[in-house]
Amino acid sequence: MKNIRNKACAAALVLTSAFAGTGLTQQSGSDSIERELDTYRSMMKSDPWSNPAMLDVDRGEALWKTPAGPNNVSLEQCDLGLGPGKVDGAFAMLPRYFTDADRVMDVEARLLWCMENLQGFDRVKLLTRPHPSAGMPVKDLGAIATYLAYRSNGRSFSATFSHPKEKAALALGETLFFHRTGPMDFACSTCHGESGKRIRLQSLPFLSKPQEARKILGEWPAYRVSTAHVMTMQHRIYDCFWQMRLPEVELGSDVSIALISYLVKQADGGEIKIPGMKR
Amino acid sequence: MSERSRVFVLLAYIAFAGASYAQQMEVADEARIDAVMHAAFPKANSEWLARLKGDQTILACSKSRDAPPAEVARTIAAREGATIQYPADGKLIGDWEKGESLAQSGYGLRFTDYPPTRENGGNCYACHQLTNEEVSYGTVGPSLLEYGKIRKFSEAEAKAAYDKIYNSHATFPCSLMPRFGTNAVLTVEQIKDLVALLMSPESPVNRP
Numbered sequence: 001m002k003n004i005r006n007k008a009c010a011a012a013l014v015l016t017s018a019f020a021g022t023g024l025t026q027q028s029g030s031d032s033i034e035r036e037l038d039t040y041r042s043m044m045k046s047d048p049w050s051n052p053a054m055l056d057v058d059r060g061e062a063l064w065k066t067p068a069g070p071n072n073v074s075l076e077q078c079d080l081g082l083g084p085g086k087v088d089g090a091f092a093m094l095p096r097y098f099t100d101a102d103r104v105m106d107v108e109a110r111l112l113w114c115m116e117n118l119q120g121f122d123r124v125k126l127l128t129r130p131h132p133s134a135g136m137p138v139k140d141l142g143a144i145a146t147y148l149a150y151r152s153n154g155r156s157f158s159a160t161f162s163h164p165k166e167k168a169a170l171a172l173g174e175t176l177f178f179h180r181t182g183p184m185d186f187a188c189s190t191c192h193g194e195s196g197k198r199i200r201l202q203s204l205p206f207l208s209k210p211q212e213a214r215k216i217l218g219e220w221p222a223y224r225v226s227t228a229h230v231m232t233m234q235h236r237i238y239d240c241f242w243q244m245r246l247p248e249v250e251l252g253s254d255v256s257i258a259l260i261s262y263l264v265k266q267a268d269g270g271e272i273k274i275p276g277m278k279r
Numbered sequence: 280m281s282e283r284s285r286v287f288v289l290l291a292y293i294a295f296a297g298a299s300y301a302q303q304m305e306v307a308d309e310a311r312i313d314a315v316m317h318a319a320f321p322k323a324n325s326e327w328l329a330r331l332k333g334d335q336t337i338l339a340c341s342k343s344r345d346a347p348p349a350e351v352a353r354t355i356a357a358r359e360g361a362t363i364q365y366p367a368d369g370k371l372i373g374d375w376e377k378g379e380s381l382a383q384s385g386y387g388l389r390f391t392d393y394p395p396t397r398e399n400g401g402n403c404y405a406c407h408q409l410t411n412e413e414v415s416y417g418t419v420g421p422s423l424l425e426y427g428k429i430r431k432f433s434e435a436e437a438k439a440a441y442d443k444i445y446n447s448h449a450t451f452p453c454s455l456m457p458r459f460g461t462n463a464v465l466t467v468e469q470i471k472d473l474v475a476l477l478m479s480p481e482s483p484v485n486r487p
Contacts (some may be wrong), residue, residue: 185462
């Protein structure tokens with residue numbers, strides 16, 4: 001494990017120096033940054049442990065297995081849909097309906113529920129600042145979510161959306177994807193409704209197109225170079241909403257779960273290959 | 280359980296599930312969206328929540344996925360056109376240099392922009408090409424390179440540009456562009472500066 005940590009740390013250092021100030025130099029050097037990233041991505045293929053996010057996969061595994069919280073229990077009794085403690089392939093089947101919570105949940109909402117109901121953590125505290133600031137590591141919940149997603153690597157997105165509440169979440173997600181709101185009248189589809197578009201120099205995936213959705217969804221959670229941390233899908237949506245001039249969306253809200261349901265459905269059959277690497 | 284009662288139970292289940300699904304589908308409507316949106320933003324104050332409430336135009340655009348039927352499009356153009364306010368002195372062209380910095384700035388209205396430390400930007404480059412100097416431009420909107428030159432710097436085109444920035448739906452119903460004037464993202468003075476960026480012969484937009 002120590003060797004793995006050293007490798008990932010070294011990779012993180014290389015990245016930090018190569019892309020320091022990405023945001024500032026974006027205007028002049030984004031093409032070359034994108035090329036550097038491609039080089040880095042191909043390096044990662046030869047050594048998957050070179051993605052700094054692997055540190056958080058590792059950390060997430062330890063957090064999953066270590067007793068914690070007021071109840072001093074581990075999360076190994078957390079049921080991700082395949083039965084308590086069944087981790088392999090569970091992420092690939094999410095979001096899904098959970099009888100105990102009477103809700104459709106994605107991996108992060110489910111973890112939140114388990115940390116609250118099994119370990120006894122205070123939900124309000126978990127939701128106070130659930131996402132990391134730039135330069136800070138992903139929070140515990142996000143690290144565990146990254147570990148859980150990692151344990152579905154090589155599988156395909158295969159959430160069934162067969163329960164009436166799963167169908168309802170999917171229908172809501174589709175409506176919300178095209179729902180324009182806020183002072184700018186933006187919807188998800190404003191930026192993600194056509195192939196080959198970009199904001200400034202950032203390419204935008206057309207997320208209603210299965211081919212593009214599969215590639216993108218399979219990369220999250222991802223390591224984000226410009227902010228130097230792992231970003232989860234709930235965090236990704238939170239950040240989109242910030243850009244859309246919407247208020248702070250709560251982790252695990254019905255809105256974010258519905259949108260994730262819609263995205264996962266578009267990505268159905270796509271291979272899970274996390275952690276991805278983003279600008 | 281007999282075969283017949285099994286079939287009955289199965290049919291009843293299908294009927295129930297079907298009805299339940301139909302009901303869920305139906306409720307993904309305005310009221311349901313308002314309710315889930317409000318619940319999703321527990322930190323939002325009343326000012327923020329008010330911004331989430333869609334008006335007739337934007338609801339019609341969402342519903343038609345920005346492809347409104349002709350009749351609806353005409354209604355939208357008329358309704359949104361009526362919201363456009365013009366400067367008292369009738370002068371629509373401001374300062375293109377200010378316009379250029381507004382076009383670069385994406386500041387404003389994000390939850391990290393409070394309390395505001397400067398004026399809102401127009402963030403035009405996020406979606407449009409405007410000048411050859413700025414290579415970091417988006418492609419969600421059309422290129423505006425040589426906008427004024429192509430239009431022969433005419434007064435009518437300056438008004439058309441003002442209208443499009445103030446409320447793009449008056450010209451293009453269900454345009455993806457924000458209604459900068461109507462939604463009070465930009466002031467009349469700022470919109471004049473952006474018109475100048477597009478329509479001044481000296482502007483870098485028209486000197487490629």
